[in-house]
Amino acid sequence: MTKLPTSIDDTVKLLRSTGYIxxxxxxxVVFLSLKMGRPLFLEGEAGVGKTEIAKVLxxxxxxxxxxLQCYEGLDINSAVYEWNYSAQMIEIRLAEAAGELDRERLGNDIFAEKFLIKRALLQALEAPKGQAPVLLIDELDRTDEAFEAFLLEVLSDFQVTxxxxxxxxxxxxxIVIITSNRTREVHDALKRRCLYHWVGYPDARRELExxxxxxxxxxxxxxxxxVLFVQSLRGxxxxxxxxxxxxxxxVTALHELDSLSLDPQTVNDTLGVLLKYQDDISRMQGTEAKRILDQIKDEIRTMSHT
Known part of the structure; x- marks a missing residue:
């Protein structure tokens, strides 16, 4: 297990070591979260690298x-634990067949830890000292307020009952990383237990890097x-x-097509890799894509002459 970074510069190097620029x-804020032992709450548009932070760490x-991948209707049984009811029923039937009728003892037996199915939150809390994991609570905004309220105990005292x-x-x-695509507002009570950062789109220089x-x-x-084409689309x-x-x-798709640079036909044919809604694709195909492409090529030529 690698030691935690001791400075902001070390944190930058740590992230860059896996290509996270x-x-x-x-x-x-990542450094402070690690140093202070506080959960890190990351908000931003989908695809800007929030989840990747947890993976890199x-x-x-x-x-x-x-x-813990969040979704509507997520509850304690799916996030923390549930009892293995099938195994418990088999245990009861075996006890009955053996003539063991001590209900108190049987009740203690069937609620033993061996019948407990441990979900993500419980697994994260039960790790031995020195082996604390990175807990990613991904897309929290997809859950409801009841689940948020339950998380308060987990994030405040790192315990469950x-x-x-x-x-x-x-x-x-x-190490707790919480992400949200902001499809709804997450309650202030939960945010106050975290350090917060908005992960925006990178500028052209950093995206190229x-x-x-x-x-x-x-x-x-x-x-x-x-990069210049995508930056233009975002505007x-x-x-x-x-x-x-x-x-x-x-970039991966274009490389697989052996493209060394963009041309109007290739852009039109591969917009489905870049854009995920038909209205956006229809708006960009044809003359609009060519206009943007001509614009960025002029910009590159200008940059090369300066």
Whole structure:
């Protein structure tokens, strides 16, 4: 297990070691979250790298990643624990067949830990000291307020209570990363227990650095044109602007097509890799895509002459 970074600069290097090119503002809040032992709440558009932070920390710090993928209707049974009812019923039937009729003893037996199915939150809290994992609570905004309220105990005291077994408290709190795409507002009570950061789209310079780090086989000309094209799209009137994840997917697709630079036909044929809504694709195809492409190629020529 790797030691935690001791400075903001070390945190930047730690993230960059796996190709995650973070701005200093993000590296600062990550460092403070690790130093202070506080959960980190990351909000931003889909595809900007929020979830990737947890994956990178788990990889670079040598810790297990435990992921709780949130969805509407998520409850304690799915997030923390549930009893293995089938196994309990078999235990009851076997006891009855053996003539064991001591109900109190049987009740204690069937609520033993061996019948407990441990879900993500309980797994994160039960890790031995020195092996605290990275706990990713992904897309919290998809759950309801009742589940948020339950999380308050977990994030405040790093403990959960199981009526049949008692309170289980973490020997060493996990590193907690919470993400939200902001489809709804998360309650202030939960946010106050976390450090907060809005993860926005990177500027062209940083996005180009990300592409070069993550897709080193792509030509420099292609990487530059893709980044400028995507940056231009984000400034337009789209239903859903492409994130960094879509930029990387597009570079990968173009590289697989042996493209060394963008041309109107290739752009039109591959817009479905970059954009995920038909209205946005229809708006960009044809003359609009060519206009943007001509604009960025002029910009690149101008930059090369200065």
């Amino acid at each position: 973070a701005g200093r503002d993000l590296a600062t 788990a990889e670079t710090l040598g810790r297990k990643l435990i992921r 199981i009526p049949e077994l008692g309170t289980i408290r973490a020997e060493e709190p996990p 990300i592409v070069r780090a993550r897709r080193p086989k792509a030509s420099d000309a292609l990487a530059q044109e893709v 337009g009137d789209l239903y859903k602007a492409p994130g960094v994840a879509e930029t990387l997917d597009w």
